[in-house]
Amino acid sequence: MNAQEKISLDEDWKFHFGHASNLDKDFDYSKTALLHKSNVFATTIVNPKFVDTTWKKINVPHDWVVELPFVKSEQVEMDSHGYKPVGGAYPETSIGWYRKHFTIEKSRNNKRFELQFDGIYRNAEIWFNGFYVGTNFSGYVGNSYDVSDYINFEGDNVIVVRVDATQYEGWFYEGAGIYRHVWLNITDKVFIPEDGIFVHSKVKGKNAEVTIETTIQNNNLKNSNCFVYSYITDRNGKILAKTSKQKVALGIRKDFTLKQKLNLNNARLWSLEDPYLYRVISVVKSGNQIVHQTKTRFGIKTVQFDANKGFFLNGKKIKIQGTNNHQDHAGIGSALPDYMQYYRIKLLKEMGSNSYRASHNAPTPELLEACDSLGMLVLDEQRLLNSSPEYVDQFKRLIKRDRNHASVFLWSIGNEEQNIQGNDYGKRIAQTLLAIQEDLDPTRTSTYAADMANEFKGVNEVIPIRGFNYREFAVADYHRDHLNQPLLGTEMGSTVTTRGIYEKDSIRAYVPDQDITHPWWASKAETWWKLAAQNDYWLGGYVWTGFDYRGEPTPYKWPNISSHFGILDVCGFPKNIYYYYKSWWTNEDILHISPHWNWPEKVGKPIDVWVNSNADEVELFLNGKSLGKKTMERNSHLQWNVTYEPGTLEAIGYKNGRKLTTKVETTNHATKVVAVADKTTVLADGKDGVVVNVSIVDDKGREVPVADNMVKFYISGDAKIIGVGNGDPSSHEPDKCADGTWQRSAFNGKCQVIIQAGKKIEDLKLEVKSNGLSSTVVEINQKNK
Known part of the structure; x- marks a missing residue:
């Protein structure tokens, strides 16, 4: 037997909705005395013998909110949370009960047993074999519970968890449920704690x-x-x-x-x-x-923040090219399998991003593991600027959990606390949290994401690194007045774009897919990045956001159910602004034309053509005729006003004497679906998986940029589909197809399906079909490690 074991408890849970206002539908939770004795032997829901055979069978990670329908409502925070019926106004879908049965051999009766929950959203009460063991208030920081005294060696051990999502923690989609891993840690009674x-x-x-x-x-x-x-x-x-x-x-x-x-x-x-x-x-x-x-x-590294010269990693000057991100993804909500963390970080790295801000909460451990392994710096953030015992405990757990991660290079003690960040409350709270951080991790320092301009008060008086949320116009003045305080753009940009859309559409709630539209508090990408790139006193900054995310629709409300802020959409498909950042964040040769060239209704009318590139100069051609050559200003883009005619729009760029070419063409009608898996081999462990991206193409294999065909998915072999998406921020199609008929319409030529592996060593096949189009098959090999 091993000295210790870490056993996954992710599989074979039972789930049932409770009710926040109807006692009969909440298993008599509020009218049954569950806490009057140490162990509840009555026929209550926390009793190990409670009959749960009719409950829904699920595995965790599990987000019950992503399976709920969209609801048009004027209820407070409904728009911010993606118009999903969760929160105090929806008592019937805001309480979730979980039960899990497992057995332990009697030969282990001299061991220590600990339940570890990596994340439950939120306010989770936990019982083990009828004994109440604790409540985790936080929806983001996990917790562990010693259950050694309660183990049953003669029969079932039963975990019961009541999750209460009636109160929100954020103003964005948060999901609900046991959405991260659950573990049983078995050790000797002399042991190293999980964060030890x-x-x-x-x-x-x-x-x-x-x-x-x-x-x-x-x-x-x-x-x-x-x-x-x-x-x-x-x-x-x-x-x-x-x-x-x-x-x-x-x-x-x-x-x-x-x-x-x-x-x-x-x-x-x-x-x-x-x-x-x-x-x-x-x-x-x-x-x-x-x-x-x-x-x-x-990992071993050196980090230096210089107020005048910038940021240095291992002595090398690096501009922080970061993105802010929430933790949900198309099709699966907040319950991301581990492989999705790697998929998403790889996409950001390919764009040239080198840092990730966990906005605005403790990230899942697997995200940090992906950043450790792939080379992505992390700004690790506390949920609230608050020094009460509850939030101090959360902050301590966050630091002790994450301080060994090589990717974590900076802590954030909070974000945009408008009521206190500029006064003495904020200053005193910040000093308390900074002292805790210094004690638990003296190897790093902290910032705070302040939506303040050139103001040296409150948190800004004591924070080691001044964070700016927007207000990029004030950074130069602040630096002039506070020469010794390093400056970081903790939230920048907030350009709103809809992939593949080129005109404002207030009916469908779309905005153009160019760097032109932003809310009043924000700026265009070029506005902030030019300042950050050209001034050494900027450490760099974090774009709001890397990926679109559910909720916080801007500038529209319903039918818009998802944000438009992402450089990539909620599936990870690039928008045009992606090529702006990639042009100036990488050394790769970038030459990209937008928009597409399918405009039959605009023959003879002007089209605004953008070229994103890091070439020295670019010449544009329409059907072989030159439309002029232009010089590229660094950290900018080029534009032409082109009278539309069908055919080929080609750009030829010159970079250091080398010739670059790209083109967009008027396509024919859609004839086929094409599907590409991000990998062709998965582990037969029941956890690994594949992302399959689907395009609608014409007879020449060119993606049809306006295609919206319904695409259907059929999986054979020991695997399952766990979600579908298309990046449409106003789509109300289900992410989870409850009846087993998996489908999703394309949005501007693309959609996505996510597959989770089974446990048999065999070949998997995914058939991708659309009426009237040629189908395709994706083959995936499932094997052992």
């Missing part, structure tokens, strides 16, 4: 001094002695350095933190281009037996 390792380093020339802080806890009913040591390996498992064994004496139910140092010669630094991760193996021995052993991935 802190690894940090100092770079000295080519070498690094690595400090390993190991917390050991004794849950025995007597004093215990143990030996602790750690060693560092490379990514292949080769041991590079090892501490001596140190004896630790632990009192009854006490813990102790041991600091050990190791030197690494010729340290390989974690960087955006080479995100190298070492491993620390921490070992606890009792006598000659290993009773606990952990593996912690970590």
Whole structure:
């Protein structure tokens, strides 16, 4: 048997809606005494013997909100949350009950048992075998509960969770339910807690001094002695350095933190281009037996924020090219499988983004793992600027959970607290949170996302790095007045665009797919980025947002149910603004023309043509005739006014003497569906998956940019479809097809289907069909690790 085990409890849950205002429909929750005794033996919902056989079978992660219909309503916050019926006004769909049965062998009766919930939205009350074990108020920071005293070794163990989403935490789509992983941690009673390792380093020339802080806890009913040591390996498992064994004496139910140092010669630094991760193996021995052993991935890097020169990673000057993001995706809401985190981060990296702000809440651990592995810096953010015991506890849990991640380079203590950020309340709260951050993680510093202009008061008086939400016009003046405080654009841009749409449409709630429209508080991409790119005192900034997200529709309300802020839409399909950022955020050759060239109703009329490129100059041709050559100003774009005629619009660019070409053509009618999977092999583990992007094309294989054909999906083999989307911010089609008939209309030529693997080693087939068009088949190999 292993020294410890981390067992996934994601599978085989039961789910049932409760009710926030009808006691009979909430399993008598409010009129049954569930807390008057330590263990509730009556026939209540928390009793292990409660009959739940008719409840819906689900696996977690699970977001029940994404399955609900869209509802047109004037209720407060309904628009912000994507017009889904959740919150206090919808009591019948805002309480969720979960139950999970599992067994434990009697041979483990001398072990410690802990339930770990990575994230439940929100206000979750948890019972185990009828015993109340705790409430997690936060919808974003997970928590763990020692249930050792309540384990049943003779039969079923039953977890019961009541989730209350009647109150919102944010002003954006948040989902609801057990939307992150659940684990059972089994350890010896002398053990390293889940957040008990802190690894940090100092770079000295080519070498690094690595400090390993190991917390050991004794849950025995007597004093215990143990030996602790750690060693560092490379990514292949080769041991590079090892501490001596140190004896630790632990009192009854006490813990102790041991600091050990190791030197690494010729340290390989974690960087955006080479995100190298070492491993620390921490070992606890009792006598000659290993009773606990952990593996912690970590990276070695140096970070410097200079108020006048900018940001430096490992001594290299880097402009922060970041995006803000919420955590939902088309088809699946907030319950993202792990592979989706990697998919989304890869898309952002391909665009040239090098940093991710977790807006405005603790991210899921797997997102940070993806950023660690792929080379993406993370600004890790606390939900609220609040120093009450509840929020201090959340902040501590966030820091201790995430401080080993190489990607995390900066903390944020909050976002846009208009009522307190500029007064003494905000200043005092910030000082409290900064002291906590400094204590738990002295290797990093903090910012705060302030929607304030050139104002040095409140939080800004004490925050180490001044964050600007918009107000880019005030950054220069603020820098002039506060030369020693580094400045970061924590939210910038907020251009609103709808992929593939080129005229304002207030009926369908669409805005043009160019860098021209923004709310009153925001700016165009070119406006803020020119300032950030050209001035060294800007550390850089974060665009609002990388991806579209559900809720917060702007500038329209219903039928608009999703934001327009994304550089990519909610499926991850690029909008035209993507090519602006990619032109200036990468060294790749970029030459992109917009709009498409299918305008039969505009023959003889002017079309506004944009070229996004990092070429030195660009010449535009329509059907072989030159429309003129223009010089590209850095961090800008080019425009031509072109009289429309069908055919080919071609751009020829010249960059450092090299010739670049691209074109858009008038297409024929749609004839076929084309489907491309992001990978062709998946693991047969029931968790891995594939994103399949679908295009509608003509007889020459060109995507038809106005196609809206209904596309249907048929999967064969041991796998399942878990969601569909198309990036239309006003679409009310279901993301989850409850009747098993999976379909989604194309939006401006594209749609998406997401597949989750099964557990059999076999080939999978996805048939993609649309009436009147040639179909296609995607083949996927499902195999073991």
